[in-house]
Amino acid sequence: MYKYYWLIFSRLIQLLMRIVIALGGNALLRRGEPMTAGNQRANVRLAARALAPLSKEHELIISHGNGPQVGLLALQSSIASEDTESSSLDVLGAQTEGMIGYLIEQELGNILPFEQPFATILTMVEVDKNDPAFRNPTKPIGPFYSAKAAAKLTKDKGWVMRNDGKQWRRVVPSPIPLRIFEMRPIRWLLEKGTIVICAGGGGIPTIYDQDGKLIGADVVIDKDYAGALLARELDADMYIMATDADAVYTNWGTKDACAIGRISCAEIEKMNFSEGSMKPKVAAATWFVHKTGKHAAIGSLSDLQEIALEKKGTIITPC
């Protein structure tokens, strides 16, 4: 009986939350899976199925990663015909916002009622040209390579390559986002009940040059932080990072691995996580929680509904 009251109460307070959901690049393309159009669409369809029930109860803002996609486009662009030059990561980032936004909008639109308005808003994000990330590239993008192929790419294109456990991948700077330029249009559309897809791939990276003009930057912005900034600017009630792991784990990769359920910022900040996967997510989560006093969550795409109810995933709280 008490459980029943609790359920009603919890449903009431959970209803009509404003939730920012960041879909990890690996939630859109499983690790090791060939990056075909068909595979991407199949994964976006799975994501849409997970998002659809949530969108009926809450105000939804959807962000997404673009690591595998922007890397592939960079590769394609660099091997194009001789009268073209390869595009920089701002232009390629804009292309991935178009491509992935389209797939999400179409697949989600095919599940939800026709009356539900959608909009994918191209999002430019400012970064600091003095961000230390420019001197230390850490963000892996694009396909995996053998040691030999990686060495050739470094020689031919000047790419920084790093060993990701077994294989090699290109790494690029991943600075922290300072400002999202399209906040007003995003807010106006949310007020009308639109599901907004924005800040894809962390947003299109831009910096101000010495003349005060906004120009593109050849980096990929930390998408977990970009989602956290978006959630903060929108006064979101919750910020969820959906990935291919069902929670944050202590002692990951060992036999003592243990999923973290509910944890305070102070507790989780004492722990160490791997640079390329959970570390940036945990950092973005605690940043959001510190700034807003709201909850952030990290968990599996397939558990989205339960994560919003704080029944699954790792829930990071102020205290």
Added chain:
Amino acid sequence: MYKYYWLIFSRLIQLLMRIVIALGGNALLRRGEPMTAGNQRANVRLAARALAPLSKEHELIISHGNGPQVGLLALQSSIASEDTESSSLDVLGAQTEGMIGYLIEQELGNILPFEQPFATILTMVEVDKNDPAFRNPTKPIGPFYSAKAAAKLTKDKGWVMRNDGKQWRRVVPSPIPLRIFEMRPIRWLLEKGTIVICAGGGGIPTIYDQDGKLIGADVVIDKDYAGALLARELDADMYIMATDADAVYTNWGTKDACAIGRISCAEIEKMNFSEGSMKPKVAAATWFVHKTGKHAAIGSLSDLQEIALEKKGTIITPC
């Protein structure tokens, strides 16, 4: 003196018009110019300078072509590494909406006051799967080729190639747009004073399959018609197609070539124009004028302000 009164009067009625401007693919990349990132940005900068003064006086909706860009991306995508398949034109169209929308937004944003809101809205457009265009590809996309290279592409990739005067180009179906899905978000943003960039490349081509699901179509929608549909749906006061010619000409390419100033639909419909350039523009213009009773215009990007005042370009009127 009378001229002075006329000027004031004409300014008053011209103020605060809602204008849809379609930027031709050739206004963004001059014919024969190598498709480098630098060239594209330089051309977008010129377009932004032409658009900026107009945006201070009128409500502006900006659409654009993507012929050269989508063709190049198709080429890049088809020569990529072996574990990827080449993307279809809906996905590539979405990529060009991101890329070109970003360049326009950034360059225009660098000229206009920071307070001016912008939004690039990803735009899906429905086409009819029985549109006769599917059986007769006419839309040229991508780079120019020699006869030998063109024959190889037909053999290797099954592309339809057509001779564009001197050189060869790939041609794809260019169906008529039936419906723009994101009309409500576009309207909501215009009501807030946002400059909206949308329906780029004619919009992302989509069709309903036999199960009633919206899927992508491997075509490039007629962007002049898509702009006309957008203008009609938005109750625009004027629809301007900006290109690299300063007007529509009779006897184009001969010594009797003569620019058309003001002309009625009935008059211009009696004339013949070339398939690949003015014919679709004139058809889209008369369609808009017939449906709305408003004026459409075709002229040079650099004359935009004078075209809005109906002092330059070809102005197509109901009667």
